[in-house]
Amino acid sequence: MPQLALYTFGVLQSPLADPTPLTREFYELGAAVYRKLSRYPGYLAHAEAADGDQGELFGADWGRWGEFAVPTWYDKGRTPETTALAATLSLWTDLRPAFDAIYTGLHREALNRRYDWFERTEHPNYVFWWLSDDVTPTWQDGVSRLEHLHAHGSTPHAFTFPCAFTADGTPLTVSRWRSPGPGR
Template identity: 80%
Template structure:
């Protein structure tokens, strides 16, 4: 059965290594959100670095089957540990409803309410979904490509959102947002 890939991307107001309270708060809540997601029904896996590196060490890190780390072409901030100012995830889910429930409840819901404290408003989509065959691990480059496609062409079976969703066969489905 196909699995649902979710890629998220946001540009932070300050680098991940910034010692300011808001940056520390964002980083700390992120770890708690990951733990909560990992226990959520419908959650399958997420991209994790093969080794725990420094905060902000995304580029050049070994991500195993998730591939080489990539960011959208429009990301213009740093790519070093000292300058990286982005937050991104790549995960697998069983279906749209469990992903929706995880994103819009619990700790993540609280974090969404504070997103403008931490993230710049870019005018670009900050997440994208697509279906992958069972047993296939999506890559960071897949996520970037799908996000850019969503921005350029809107929601389609190739790259879609909660608000305009598609089934694995490409047919439009009722949005979990109601």
């Protein structure tokens, strides 16, 4: 059965090592969001560094998720003191559970505040793609798909919720994603 990969990428307004309350708030809320998402129906897994160090993205051991990578447009630091980005890589059973998890509850609250933490850019900040159940996506896969999305728009190779595709490449309609399911 196919799995859905999701890569997210955003450029932060300040480095992850910034001691300000806003950065601490981002970390704390992010940790709470991941705890919540990891219990959500349809969630399978996400990339985690072996040592769990939030500030060491580029040099961390990501195991089967591969070496950490970022899109070509990221032009800020790459050390624990200067890195100013947030990226995630996760696996889901299907689009609907991912949509419900992302656009409801605590994650929705965080999305509503994204411009408190992130710079506005002309680049997409997330991408989906389908893969077989025996494949683990890598950070480089996520970067390649995000860059493909930026260059070509949504295709079965790399897509977003508004222009989504099924695992066999059939387009889905936007109306399907307008609101979460009942009780969510």
